[in-house]
Amino acid sequence: MRTREELGAGACILALVGIILWTGLAHAWTSAQPGYVWSFPRDHWARDGYKTEWWYFTGHLGTGGEPAPRFGFQFTFFRVGVSRDAPDGGSAWAANNIIMGHAALTDLETGRHRFSELVVRAAPLLAGFGRHPDPRIAWSVGPPGTPDKWQLSWNGKGFDFIMADAGKSFSFSLSTRPLKPLVYQGPGGVSRKGEGATEASHYYSFTRMATSGTVRLDGKEWEVSGTSWMDKEFGSNQLGQDTEGWDWFSLQFDDGREVMLYLLRNRDGGTRYAGATLVETGGAVRYLQPGEWKLNATGQWTSPASGAPYPAGWILDIPDAAIRAVIAPRVADQENRSALIPNLFYWEGSVRIESGSGARIGHGYVELTGYGENSRPPI
Numbered sequence: 264m265r266t267r268e269e270l271g272a273g274a275c276i277l278a279l280v281g282i283i284l285w286t287g288l289a290h291a292w293t294s295a296q297p298g299y300v301w302s303f304p305r306d307h308w309a310r311d312g313y314k315t316e317w318w319y320f321t322g323h324l325g326t327g328g329e330p331a332p333r334f335g336f337q338f339t340f341f342r343v344g345v346s347r348d349a350p351d352g353g354s355a356w357a358a359n360n361i362i363m364g365h366a367a368l369t370d371l372e373t374g375r376h377r378f379s380e381l382v383v384r385a386a387p388l389l390a391g392f393g394r395h396p397d398p399r400i401a402w403s404v405g406p407p408g409t410p411d412k413w414q415l416s417w418n419g420k421g422f423d424f425i426m427a428d429a430g431k432s433f434s435f436s437l438s439t440r441p442l443k444p445l446v447y448q449g450p451g452g453v454s455r456k457g458e459g460a461t462e463a464s465h466y467y468s469f470t471r472m473a474t475s476g477t478v479r480l481d482g483k484e485w486e487v488s489g490t491s492w493m494d495k496e497f498g499s500n501q502l503g504q505d506t507e508g509w510d511w512f513s514l515q516f517d518d519g520r521e522v523m524l525y526l527l528r529n530r531d532g533g534t535r536y537a538g539a540t541l542v543e544t545g546g547a548v549r550y551l552q553p554g555e556w557k558l559n560a561t562g563q564w565t566s567p568a569s570g571a572p573y574p575a576g577w578i579l580d581i582p583d584a585a586i587r588a589v590i591a592p593r594v595a596d597q598e599n600r601s602a603l604i605p606n607l608f609y610w611e612g613s614v615r616i617e618s619g620s621g622a623r624i625g626h627g628y629v630e631l632t633g634y635g636e637n638s639r640p641p642i
Contacts, residue, residue, distance in 0.1 A: 291347050292499035294461035297453050301467075303445070307417055307495065308400050309342055309392040313465075314499035316342040318401065318415055320424065320439075321513060321628035322474050322491025323613060332489055332626070334478055335369040335593065335613030336435060338424050340401045340415055342385075342392065358384040360392070362403050364413050366426040368433050369613055370480065371593050376612070378599040379428035381406050381413065406430060421472055422493060427479075437476035439491055441469045444546045448523060449538065454496070456527060457503045457536045464498035470513070470521035470542050490515060492628065505529050506536075508633015508640060510574070512558075514588065514616060516625035519544035522581070524551075524558065528633060541584055556581045566598050569608045571635025573598075588624065589617045606637040 293312040309316060319339045323332035341363040348359065364381040383390040383403045390403035400422075402414040411427040411434070420440045427434035447467050448454045454466035475488040492513045507530050514522040524539035539551040562576035575595065579588040597612025609632040616625035632640045 292344065294500060295453055295463040295465045295498040297451055299452060299465055301452060304417055305395045306467075307422075308395045310465075310497050312347060313497040314344045314347075315501075316497035317495070318422075319494040319496075320422070320437075320491055321611075321613075322472075322489055323626055324437075324474065324478065324487035324489040326478075326485045326487055328488075332613075333370070333372055333485070334487065335371060335597075335628070336437075336478075336491075337365065337367040337599075337611050337628070338415075338426060338435075338437075339365045340403075340413075341365075342401070358386045360385040362390040362392075362401065364403055364426070365599060366413070366428070366435075367597070367599055367611060368435065368478065368480065369594055369597055371613065374594045374596075376594060376597045377428075377431050377433050379406055379426065379431050379433070380599075380601055380603055382603050421469070432481050434479045435476060435487075437474055437487075437491075439469075439472040439474045439493070442471045442473055442490070443469070443521075443542070445469055446540070446542055446546070446548050448494075448540055450550065454538060455536070456501045457506070459503055461498075461500040462503055462536075464496045464501045466494070466496045468495075468513075468523065469493040470523070471515060471519075492521075502527070503535070506633075507532075508631070508638070510558075511630040512579075512590070512627060513629075514579075514590070514625060514627035516586075516588075516616065517623065518625075520584075520586075522579070522586070524556065524579075526558065541581065551581065555583060564592070564595050566596065566608070566610075566635070568600055569598065569635050569638070571598070571608060571610075571638060573610045573631050573634050587619055589619060589621075590614050590627070590629070591617070592629070593626075604641070607641065608635065608638055609640070610634070 292314040321337050324334045326333045343361045346359045362383050367378045369376045393399035398416045400415045406428050409429040413426045415424045423438045425436040454464050456462045472491045474491040478485045478487050507528050509527045511525040521542040526534045527536040529535040541549040557580045560574035564575035565572045577590040593613045598610050601607035611630045
């Protein structure tokens, strides 16, 4: 079990890494550029030389064969580079990476949202990254008081991941397999985040994955099944200095299509940069141009805990694809609030998608960062 001092040291290191990232001092890191040669499944594992990298899963899970979802979930591993090369001195305990883990479970029946986190040095007995073909991609000791590890693995077709938080009284163990082919988010897998030379990430997704496993909550266990979405991104200094935060959407429509879109906001709240991808039922990918889609917020929710005012409800129009989607949070308070990193809070939640007439046409997840005072994301 880690001590409070260990956790505090991890938070301080991560804060320092965030400062380095935003001030642009990490010039030696590799940036995402066109021409990257992808290799799968190898690229599911960690990529040396890039400063930030994350594996991100969200989804909806039903119980007992019921079609309506009972739970929404998030599971994310972040790799944050402290130094590009191994530290001097030769000690196995000297870490050049930090692992940050975030996991959340929303009980859509009761409306309760739970969030768990960890910040750990990539060092023996604490956390680490596997190397292909080792099935284990990333792992970490759990939060304080939790004997079980968090782990992400490749099962030969998809991903398996487990998390537990004894203090928050929830855990899940899930296995996935793709229902549609991998797609690149941007031509060649380069997702632009601005006009600057390094303002991009390498980014791909599995936009629809069959998912099954177990969820444990307050001592009760459910066998669950449903669908999830997986993102992998890696890059260095991909966000411009005046980027305050982002609104990101992963939408799964009942007709078999998916939409990913994001808006990067500047300090005055305007849109600094935006991108969108439409995945057709058969897997064909279309990168939408700015004039081909429109997203308008329709409401607002203010967190009683952080005081951050978030948009809450949107209308998405993609006329050429005959999409007019009314998007609404399933639960108002799905804010993730860190107890380890000061001023780290963001809204990450399940949404329902309806037609203009109110009929269900899909569901998805939305991530909102940089809202509220001093909440600019460190990654």
